Amino acid sequence: MFVRNDLLFLGLGILVPVCASMLVFLFVDAPPLRATELFFEGAFGSSQRMGDTLMIWVPLLLASSALIITFSAGMWNIGIEGQIIAGAVAASFVAREFEASTPVVLTAMIVAGLIGGMIWGGLAGLLRVRGGVNEIFGGLGLNFVATGLVVYLIMGPWSRRGIASTGGTEPFRPQAWFPTLDGLRVSPLSVLLAIGVLILVLWFLSRTSYGLRLRATGKNPLAASRFGIRTDAYLLLSFLLAGGVAGLAGVTQAAAVYHRLVPSISGGYGFLAILIVLLAGFRGQWILPIALFFAAVSMASFQWQLQLGLHSSLGGVIQGILVLSVLLLSGYRAISYMRKPISEEGDA
Amino acid sequence: MQWKHLVIFFSLLLFVVGCSDNDETESVSSEASEPFKLGLILVGPRDDNGWSQAHFEGASHAIEKVGGEMIVVDKVNPADSPNITVPQVVDDMIGQGAQLIIATSDDMKDGILEAAAAHPDVPMIHASGDSAWTDGKAYHSELPMLANIMGKMEYGKMIAGCAAALQSDTGRISYLGPLINDETRRLVSSTYLGAKHCWTEVAGKSASDLKFNVNWIGFWFNIPGVTLDPTVVANEFFASGTDVIVSGIDTTEAIVEAGKRASAGETVWAVPYDYEGSCSEAPSACLGVPYFNWGPSYLDAIESVSNGSFKATFQWLGPDWKDINDHDTSMIGFLKGDGLTSENSKELDKFTKALGDGSLNLWTGPLNYQDGSSFLGEGESATDLQIWYMPSLLEGMDGPAE
Amino acid sequence: MSLQLRSITKTFGPIVANDSLSLTIESGEIHGLLGENGAGKSTLAKVLSGFVSPDSGTVELDDEQLKLSSPSAAVSSGIGILHQEPLVFLDFSAVDNMLVGSPRDGNHTKDLAEEHLLKICEQFNFSIDPLIPVQKLSVGERQQLEIARLLWLGARVLILDEPTTAISGSQRENLFQTIRSLAEAGMSVIFVSHKLEEIQEICSRVTVLRQGRIMGTKHLPCPTSDLIDLMFDRELEPQGRKSSDSLGSICLELCGQKVTTHFESGKVDMTFRTGEIVGLAGLEGAGQRDLLRSIAGLDDTVTEGVFFRSRDIGDDSYIHRMQYGFHYLPADRGREGLVDGLTITEHVALASPQRSIATDWKLSREESKKIIDKFSIKGTPESVPASLSGGNQQRLLLGLIPDNPTVLLMEHPTRGLDIESAAWVWKYLMSLTEEGTTILFSSSDFDELMTYCDRIFVFFEGAIIQELASVEATTERLGSLLGGVK
Numbered sequence A: 001m002f003v004r005n006d007l008l009f010l011g012l013g014i015l016v017p018v019c020a021s022m023l024v025f026l027f028v029d030a031p032p033l034r035a036t037e038l039f040f041e042g043a044f045g046s047s048q049r050m051g052d053t054l055m056i057w058v059p060l061l062l063a064s065s066a067l068i069i070t071f072s073a074g075m076w077n078i079g080i081e082g083q084i085i086a087g088a089v090a091a092s093f094v095a096r097e098f099e100a101s102t103p104v105v106l107t108a109m110i111v112a113g114l115i116g117g118m119i120w121g122g123l124a125g126l127l128r129v130r131g132g133v134n135e136i137f138g139g140l141g142l143n144f145v146a147t148g149l150v151v152y153l154i155m156g157p158w159s160r161r162g163i164a165s166t167g168g169t170e171p172f173r174p175q176a177w178f179p180t181l182d183g184l185r186v187s188p189l190s191v192l193l194a195i196g197v198l199i200l201v202l203w204f205l206s207r208t209s210y211g212l213r214l215r216a217t218g219k220n221p222l223a224a225s226r227f228g229i230r231t232d233a234y235l236l237l238s239f240l241l242a243g244g245v246a247g248l249a250g251v252t253q254a255a256a257v258y259h260r261l262v263p264s265i266s267g268g269y270g271f272l273a274i275l276i277v278l279l280a281g282f283r284g285q286w287i288l289p290i291a292l293f294f295a296a297v298s299m300a301s302f303q304w305q306l307q308l309g310l311h312s313s314l315g316g317v318i319q320g321i322l323v324l325s326v327l328l329l330s331g332y333r334a335i336s337y338m339r340k341p342i343s344e345e346g347d348a
Numbered sequence B: 001m002q003w004k005h006l007v008i009f010f011s012l013l014l015f016v017v018g019c020s021d022n023d024e025t026e027s028v029s030s031e032a033s034e035p036f037k038l039g040l041i042l043v044g045p046r047d048d049n050g051w052s053q054a055h056f057e058g059a060s061h062a063i064e065k066v067g068g069e070m071i072v073v074d075k076v077n078p079a080d081s082p083n084i085t086v087p088q089v090v091d092d093m094i095g096q097g098a099q100l101i102i103a104t105s106d107d108m109k110d111g112i113l114e115a116a117a118a119h120p121d122v123p124m125i126h127a128s129g130d131s132a133w134t135d136g137k138a139y140h141s142e143l144p145m146l147a148n149i150m151g152k153m154e155y156g157k158m159i160a161g162c163a164a165a166l167q168s169d170t171g172r173i174s175y176l177g178p179l180i181n182d183e184t185r186r187l188v189s190s191t192y193l194g195a196k197h198c199w200t201e202v203a204g205k206s207a208s209d210l211k212f213n214v215n216w217i218g219f220w221f222n223i224p225g226v227t228l229d230p231t232v233v234a235n236e237f238f239a240s241g242t243d244v245i246v247s248g249i250d251t252t253e254a255i256v257e258a259g260k261r262a263s264a265g266e267t268v269w270a271v272p273y274d275y276e277g278s279c280s281e282a283p284s285a286c287l288g289v290p291y292f293n294w295g296p297s298y299l300d301a302i303e304s305v306s307n308g309s310f311k312a313t314f315q316w317l318g319p320d321w322k323d324i325n326d327h328d329t330s331m332i333g334f335l336k337g338d339g340l341t342s343e344n345s346k347e348l349d350k351f352t353k354a355l356g357d358g359s360l361n362l363w364t365g366p367l368n369y370q371d372g373s374s375f376l377g378e379g380e381s382a383t384d385l386q387i388w389y390m391p392s393l394l395e396g397m398d399g400p401a402e
Numbered sequence C: 001m002s003l004q005l006r007s008i009t010k011t012f013g014p015i016v017a018n019d020s021l022s023l024t025i026e027s028g029e030i031h032g033l034l035g036e037n038g039a040g041k042s043t044l045a046k047v048l049s050g051f052v053s054p055d056s057g058t059v060e061l062d063d064e065q066l067k068l069s070s071p072s073a074a075v076s077s078g079i080g081i082l083h084q085e086p087l088v089f090l091d092f093s094a095v096d097n098m099l100v101g102s103p104r105d106g107n108h109t110k111d112l113a114e115e116h117l118l119k120i121c122e123q124f125n126f127s128i129d130p131l132i133p134v135q136k137l138s139v140g141e142r143q144q145l146e147i148a149r150l151l152w153l154g155a156r157v158l159i160l161d162e163p164t165t166a167i168s169g170s171q172r173e174n175l176f177q178t179i180r181s182l183a184e185a186g187m188s189v190i191f192v193s194h195k196l197e198e199i200q201e202i203c204s205r206v207t208v209l210r211q212g213r214i215m216g217t218k219h220l221p222c223p224t225s226d227l228i229d230l231m232f233d234r235e236l237e238p239q240g241r242k243s244s245d246s247l248g249s250i251c252l253e254l255c256g257q258k259v260t261t262h263f264e265s266g267k268v269d270m271t272f273r274t275g276e277i278v279g280l281a282g283l284e285g286a287g288q289r290d291l292l293r294s295i296a297g298l299d300d301t302v303t304e305g306v307f308f309r310s311r312d313i314g315d316d317s318y319i320h321r322m323q324y325g326f327h328y329l330p331a332d333r334g335r336e337g338l339v340d341g342l343t344i345t346e347h348v349a350l351a352s353p354q355r356s357i358a359t360d361w362k363l364s365r366e367e368s369k370k371i372i373d374k375f376s377i378k379g380t381p382e383s384v385p386a387s388l389s390g391g392n393q394q395r396l397l398l399g400l401i402p403d404n405p406t407v408l409l410m411e412h413p414t415r416g417l418d419i420e421s422a423a424w425v426w427k428y429l430m431s432l433t434e435e436g437t438t439i440l441f442s443s444s445d446f447d448e449l450m451t452y453c454d455r456i457f458v459f460f461e462g463a464i465i466q467e468l469a470s471v472e473a474t475t476e477r478l479g480s481l482l483g484g485v486k
């Protein structure tokens, strides 16, 4: 059911950031129309570019799926970047150590990434429920540890022969690369994986009894425990699952994008995904287009640099504007809704 | 409610995509008669006062001469641009009509090889690479249009080492190293050879009083949280008694920190690297800078593309000894800094001249590796291959070799 | 001065919460609002106080049409609402709470606020230190603070929505006195309650709502049965507890039980029989709640020597005890009882013991429909707690009691229920005891205690000072025991 107000907000939600972006373009002396054109061209202009956009979409989707789980449990999983890294490290281990046919290696990498991410997520969860460490601080700390670990591996045991550079490890054997279609860099497998995982996560949260208890824990832990839910266990579960899903993002980053381990393998996608999930208002289906939009802006900012000579950080500025304006709007909307608490939450 | 809107969203998207797909073909079919288009891929920012700026200015200079256009993408590295890869940049540059692509970092090796394989007939240059060296260890015969250009910075580094040794009071010289590989090992070794020669032969001091120490930050420039912080490393050098730092990284932290300390009254200096203008960060603390002058070689490359003679050649170009600071001819230069005393400046000129006329070859035995094993026997001089693929550091140097 | 409501209509989807209500409230009048759960009382109160905007209708004060677009707009036009538990900033001092939300002008400075608060305190016999942090105040005192704030901001109409449910008897007396003097000073007061005797005691007129419509307005006092006729279309059949000789074996024993914090006399020896109903009387905070929670085994209590059917369960947590059939019904349904944001169906699924991965949503939905029917909840399986009226939230909480509990521990089980529903709920609870459930509940309603209990324990300042058989209990006796007078 769509209320008139909703349409208004949707319209504003699109209009305000677009206008603000136009102003930014004017400010940096770029033709706004050409920039807009380049946005579409750069992100969707050819099958190759669309593929490249999807390549960014994949980790964003996976990271968002992970975050939806922890957000449902009422947790701020700032440690997501570390979980992505842990997944990538585990997958890289498999890629380096096991020689087998592609399906076997990739399956092993996916499983390893899942486990690696789960360990990292589980650590943040344990710190929270056993150690009483706020998940934000625990997560931040674990992010540092993960980066440290990956740098150590790349500079030390996994360094290229005769080289000590944080640039990255030797590329994996081709068997450990996600397969691609001709002429495209994106692997359809990773796209399917990401969409599949998102659907699975949404199904888990909305349809299963575990998901229900997890959501109850997030919405009101005290009341949830009165329903006989072991809230601590569910908090931990949320971190384990989120870590696992985030680990998958690490797997695709290593095996489908870089084909090797690099220190910044998480690419900041974990933090970006926090914004995506906030913008989507925790509603799963909105994650798809919002993540796509973010991916498109990343691609477009490359075109703006390439063709308009704009600064490479402009994409970040545009994303920031988008987030700010939507948050402002939804804040305003929340205020105006407070006055008429209609049972709208039901449609999540 | 939302699914309905998703459907609308995606159909709009598809519509947009459908419309814009046509543009693609247009941009590909750029005419040869149009001004020359050069694609330049930089690893750092184009204004880093170091490696990337040297490439940027060299290429700008060349493209100005032929009246062409340049497409530049900078900061192409996973930390700064996680969602851009070299092959992707190359694709887009070609899509925009670039006739020659220059990838300017050792870190882009895998990427440019992949891109060259995808576009085997587009002229490309990997600066600092060795894929086109028929004698090299990594020769790619299947890539007929991927050339290499590199300067014989070994000479520049020897001059730098000499300047450092001449000026140093304490005999403690430190090298701010980037990451460790063949290239960086040979450059730091050259610096050491220059320093040792001038310390003992020119200044007449005892070899055992020279402490030459190297520390590696882990990459070509600072990546917070990933590499060591070069500012911190530089200060540690100074704190432990070093009075001259020779920089091997792409950016200017060494000269900046030396400048700060010098203006606080300490007698310390630094030798920056890569870019002619980098002494400007702290002129009086600067002993000089060995720099690359990419303009002439890039101009040659552009011209050879224009007249169809471009080939996958490996060029390792030395200075023009007639005047190493001649912008039109010399690949490698050394610009002396204000910090160098006039006396030392004269000595340095003599040293440079000796290198140039061949009367002095520092790559001559006996030379041992760090672990004491022999690199060059008595009277033996090193081949290009031996120098390029330097496997270790030399005896007398402190610091890790891999 | 008079407040005029003209055909106020407010709908929530298909539900017409207020159906073209027109009403005039004179100055100096205390006007009661009565009606069954979900009749639309709170909705009307929220419309008047600017928390929800009506679909149509106007409100006039002294023939001047008001713009009630927000709570602050309502207050500045002269209408203020006193919530059951006023929303206040707990860390702030009393004056700072008065300043929050006040207009930023020269008339609303900290000094003036303090001056005003002291004046009001003197006028109405409150004793609030302006600088005390609000969390140190009792709920009753917070209400007083809120009244002072509303008066300061210029309220001339005061709405009270079930103000007496969370405060003690003496605080209630205090509140009533305040209301009376406000009315004498010319204010209009709208007073929402389910307690007929309160309405009779304090109101001069009462309006009865049913399903969003006005059923009639009466001058008070009038026969209570007239009011009941207006509220419900069914006859109320009074129900009492039949004699308790059918009680079963000992079900629950407490020996030397230790209860943390407030409960001072560490030692309790009690036994409860299967099928027994035991009431816990006392002022708010006298220890009833601690006893209930420690029998439940809730996390903030320590229990020792609790025996369930001769088995020592002292170490078991609440979650563990739930498996023995224990069930605890908290007083604070919003914070502790219901999970806002989850639908009724989801609550049902949460409460049901199914452990398979994929929830059988169809079953849960069926089940929730049954509960909605059985407990006549005004809502749908998809309703979330926030969209239920206060009484309907309580019914949902009751509906979530599992099928055959062994020990049912309840705080204020019928708080906020209209009298008809309360009677129905007790009929249901008594039927549970016939199946073997032991019930312990706390209540501040003497009638409820006297009507339904087999035994009553009276608490005073953390200790049980008297055990009464139901036949021994009278209102007078209970009243003095609550005050600590044996």
Ligand SMILES: Nc1ncnc2c1ncn2[C@@H]1O[C@H](COP(=O)(O)OP(=O)(O)OP(=O)(O)O)[C@@H](O)[C@H]1O
Pocket (backbone or CB within 6 Å): A340, A341, A342, A343, C012, C015, C016, C017, C035, C036, C037, C038, C039, C040, C041, C042, C043, C044, C378, C379, C386, C387, C388, C389, C390, C391, C392, C416, C418
């Ligand atoms: N935010 C909302 N969304 C949907 N329906 C609502 C909402 N608020 C109230 N309702 C519905 O409006 C009707 C009237 O509710 P209201 O709270 O006014 O009842 P009430 O008379 O105060 O009842 P109670 O005595 O139980 O407190 C109820 O059926 C309730 O379910």
Ligand SMILES: [Mg+2]
Pocket (backbone or CB within 6 Å): C041, C042, C043, C389, C390, C391
């Ligand atoms: Mg109500």
